[in-house]
Amino acid sequence: MxxxxxxxxxxxxxxxxxxxxxxxxxxxxxxxxxxxxxxxxxxxxxxxxxxxxxxxxxxxxxxxxxxxxxxxxxxxxxxxxxxxxxxxxxxxxxxxxxxxxxxxxxxxxxxxxxxxxxxxxxxxxxxxxxxGQQMIEGVTVRAEKEMIQTNLDKKVFNVDKNITSEGATCLEVLENIPSVDVDVEGNVSLRGSQSVTILVDNRPTHLTLDQIPSGMVESIELITNPSARYEPDGVSGIINVVLKKTKEKGFNGMITVGSGASNLDSTFFFGKNNLSANVNYRYNKVNVFANYNFRMMNRNNYNTLDRASVFNNDTNRFYQMSRSRGEFMSHNIRTGLDYYLNKKNTLSLNLNFSKFERLHRSNSDSRSSFNNIDTADKEYILDSRREFANYNLSSNIFYKHDFNKKGQELTASVYYTRMWGGNELEGLETYSIPSDREDFINKTVTLSDNHFVTAQVDFVTPVGNGGRIETGYKLTSRFTDQEYHQYIGSKEDNLIESASDANNYNYNEYINALYFIYSNTIREKFKYQVGLRGELANNTFYLKNIDTTSRSIYPHLFPTLHLVYEFNEKHSIFLSYSMRVQRPNIFQLNPYVNNSDRFNLSKGNPSLKPELTNSVELGYQYYTEKSSVTTNVFYRHRYQMISRYTELLNDSVSLTSYQNFNQAQSYGIELNYAQTIFKWWRANINGSFYQTLIDSTQGMDMIDPNLMKDWSWNVRGMFSFILPKDFDIQLTASYRSPMLTTGSMGGFGWGGGSGQGRMEEQWVMDIGFKKMFLKKTLTLSVRVSDIFASRTSRINTFGHNEMSSFDTYSFRKNDSRQLFISLSYRINNYRPKRVNYNNEMEDYYYE
Known part of the structure; x- marks a missing residue:
């Protein structure tokens, strides 16, 4: 004792x-x-x-x-x-x-x-x-999330498992996503259609994807047949970018620095740098996080355009070659707070600010010949300079309440974002032929202010024997104000403002939406979900310079259906249906003629109607511990399809605008196969094969019948090798066959954009290396993108009628072959330590 x-x-x-x-x-x-x-x-x-x-x-x-x-x-x-x-x-x-x-x-x-x-x-x-004793000598195999995960209504691509995305932008990340294609102008298409909705954290954004660094992205979600919970915009579906947000206990974070270089033919370009810092602190009921990212990049390319045309029996040949360089710098700050009031209530606040600046210079040599192709009637150099700066401020408040009844919850959120800024573009045409022709200066100044607000409330509750009801309301409001001034003349000191070309407008859009979803399971194998969404869209477009207002009201119902039958743990089939809509945006409606290149004009069409789509998808999934196979057969029927359309105005000037085609159909098959070949070797191969059929009789007589239907296919492979000493290698390769540009909806870009035509095939190969040091807290990553500099764009646009015809070949090549090296250091963030048995005990809960 x-x-x-x-x-x-x-x-x-x-x-x-x-x-x-x-x-x-x-x-x-x-x-x-x-x-x-x-x-x-x-x-x-x-x-x-x-x-x-x-x-x-x-x-x-x-x-x-x-x-x-x-x-x-x-x-x-x-x-x-x-x-x-x-x-x-x-x-x-x-x-x-x-x-x-x-x-x-x-x-x-x-x-x-x-x-x-x-x-x-x-x-x-x-x-x-x-x-285990069966471990390969010297090889440490790490259990990680699969690079691609397939759920009932979406596919999830985990970006942090893709080494070839290190130091890239979100736009470059999409180049390695199955079923997604990104052309050299940055236009994104899903299953061959550029009518796709881009979301960031399930919300629309004013940021472009090349303004979002890959280091801020957690995953990419592909939702090809969304439920009624989602907005119906986007013919081919939704691409949702999920940003990183940590909730581990205590203080943790990561700091990344990187630098890279690129080359275009024999020229090398340096100065591609980035810096990012992510920190998170959680204590008891409060979680605080902050992210900062700085990028300084440059992009270089050259383009050629060769157009032969006949107008009223007169022939014309127009040739243009240009080189351009863009320099970018951006700052992005994102912070937020999660407050767990108690076990039933959670409140979240988020704030984001970004600044994006760009300086773009280009030099174009142009030559035009009339009737006699050996003699030039016009020859000039176009030097252009564009300075662009915008600011983006967004905030979000989110509330969640869990009721006593398990599975019953109420969520509410309000989101606001504002993007404002301006750009100045100046182009100088210097003529050598005819020698007595005065130089021409075209200068534009644009100021814009955009506001976007959403308010949403959702309620989920179990009902009956295993049933579930989801319902909610959402209000969306968009407001855009633009002030535009154009000055023309032959010298800097005698520029005169062209009032007739003023592109000043206000655009307002309001959408009220209600949705209802019911889901249940029959005998634990058959799952079904039916939904209905109703929307009333109202937009007003006001052109200030001509005092003209146009208003459109679009009421519509959007049904959805999802069915799944699970034969057992390994085999399942699913069927889904949704109705989608593509409403014309501001740029597609604006009738202002963009004459920054006076021989390749572009404008919008205020008479555009919304495009409606019925989408059906049938799929099968097989899953084991080492392999998985997912295959989908899809069909889309599009009404009043919105597409770019090119026509001749005279013997030397073309105009690209937008039109509604009668209808279009596309159908095809997708296959995704993932296999763990050995413990150190994983492979993921996916591909799609589809046909597009277009029908139109609405006055677009310059579309060749050969451009109304086509077969296309693509294949992409990703191979990951987990080697000894925490060393990883990843190789990706992709091929896309020739495809129609008829029906495309991307931005006009250089040269007035592409109307009806065909884009030639493209193949790309990337490789990435990753090595961990200091107990896996320090990571060195090396990425080489477009190893063989094969990423180019070749487009043939053509059309003819009784009065005229044109045949245009355009070529574009970027400095897409890049070497990028980055170094990341993790702070208390590699893997959670021991379970922390504090008073809250939340770490022990199952989620």
Whole structure:
């Protein structure tokens, strides 16, 4: 007793810590049991597991598989979360054994697990697994998220698993996404259609994708047949960019610096630099994060355009060759706060500010000949300079309330963003033929101010036997104001403002939307979801210089349907349907003629109507631990299809605008195959094959019948190699066949854009290397994009009627072959340490 008293006096603090830890551990297990009890049904129970490694650290993505003790058949399974925990529900009464597996570790088996009505929950805590003896000598295999994950209504591409995206922009990331194509002008298409909606964190954005660095992107979601919860805009679907946001306990972060160079033919360009810092701090009920990114880049290219035309029996040949260089600099700051008021209520605030500046210079040599192609009637040099600067400020407030009834929740959010800025463009035409022709200066100054507001409330509740209802309301408001001034003359000191060319306007759009979704499961194998969304869109377009207002009102209903049948854990089929809409945007409606290049004009069409699409998709998915196969057959029927259209105004001037075609159909098949060939070698191969059929009789007589239908296909492969000493290599390669530009909707870009025509094939190959140091806190990444400098654009645009014809070949090449090196240092962010048993105990909850 005396010895015990002496020990107690000396070690009372240690004993108190042990006692408190024990009490907290018991409390955590009790709370986990409470969560498990909510999943118990009248004929099924729950198995709760927590998995740790040899160092006692939680193992995320460990697989727990349940087998019948009677015949060893697989019953069900689950994957652990970031805290090493999983809850396996819907396990029928009976006796089972478990297999716990984790890449690079020996399997662990747990026997004699019995679930009954009296004992519906079986709890396994801190199941330790050890590195396997079968590990390849010198190779450490890391368990990570798959690069591509397939869900019911979307495919998720995890950007941080793509080494070839290091130091790139979000636009360059999309070049490696299945079913997505990005041309050299930056136009994005999904399944061959440029009518696609781009979202950032499920919201529209004023930022362009080349203003978002890949280091800020967590994942890319492809939603080809969205449910009624999403806005119906975008014929081919939605591309949602999910930005990074950490919620780990304590302080953590990452700092990245990078620099690169590119080349175009024999010329090398330097000065591609970036710097980013991401920090996060979470303590008890508060989580605070901040991101900063700085980029300084340049882009270089050259273009040629060769057009032969006949107008009223007169022939003309126009040839243009230009080189251009763009210099970019951007700052982006993003911060936010999550406040967990209690177990039922969460409040989030986000704030983002960005500044983007660009200086673009180009030099074009142009030559025009009339009737006699050997003699030039015009020859001039066009030097242009454009300075551009914009600012973007956005904020968001989000609230979530969980009701006492499991699965019932209410969310509300308000989002506001403003983008403002201006640009100045000056072009100087210097003529050598005819020699007596005066120089021509065209200078434009544009100031714009854009506001975008959304307010949304959503409610979700379980109903009946396994049913679920989702409903909500959303208000969307857009306002744009532009002031435009154009000055023309032969010298800088005698420029005169051209009032007739003023492009001043106000644009307002309001959309009120309601949606309803009901989903349920029949006999645990057949899942269905039906939805309906109603929208009333109202926009007003006011041209100030001619005091003209046009208004459009678009009421419509958009039904959706999703069906899934799971044969077993490995095989499932799904069918989905949605109706989509593509409403004309400001630039497509604006009748102002852009004459920055006086021989290749462009303008909008205020008479455009919305394009409607019926989309159907049938798919099959096969999944095992080492491989997966997903295949989709899709069909789209488009009404009043919006497309660019090029025509001749005279013997030397073309005009590209927008028109509604009668209808178009496209159908095809997609295939995605992922395979773990060896523990150190993963492959992902995907491709699509589709046909486009266009029908139009609405006065567009210059479209050749050969440009109304075509077959296209593409294939892309990604190969990842996990080598010894934390060294990874990733190789990507893609090929796209020739495809129609008829039906395209991208921006006009250089040379007035592409109307009806055909784009030639393109193939690209990238490679990336990654090496980790200092216990995986320091990462060195090297990326080489477009290894063989094969990324070019070759487009043939042509058309003819009884009075005229034209045939245009355009070629464009960027400095797309780039070498980029980056260095990242992680702070307390590689993998969560031990579970932190504090008073809140939230780390132990299953999510």
């Amino acid at each position: 005396i010895i015990f008293n002496i020990f107690l006096k000396k070690h009372h603090t240690l004993l108190l810590v042990i006692l408190l830890a024990s009490l907290m551990s018991v409390t955590a297990q009790e709370k986990l049991s409470i969560q498990a009890r909510t999943l118990v049904t009248s004929n099924t129970g729950v198995i709760a597991c927590s998995i740790i490694d040899e160092d006692g650290q939680a193992l995320e993505y460990a697989t727990v598989t349940v087998f019948s003790l009677k015949d060893s058949s697989m019953v069900t399974g689950a994957i652990t979360n970031a805290r090493g925990i999983c809850l396996i529900d819907k396990v029928p009464w009976g006796s089972y054994y478990l297999r716990i597996s984790y890449i690079g570790y020996a399997n662990k088996y747990v026997n004699n697990i019995t679930l009954t009505v009296k004992n519906p929950i079986y709890q396994l805590t801190k199941q330790k697994i050890m590195p």
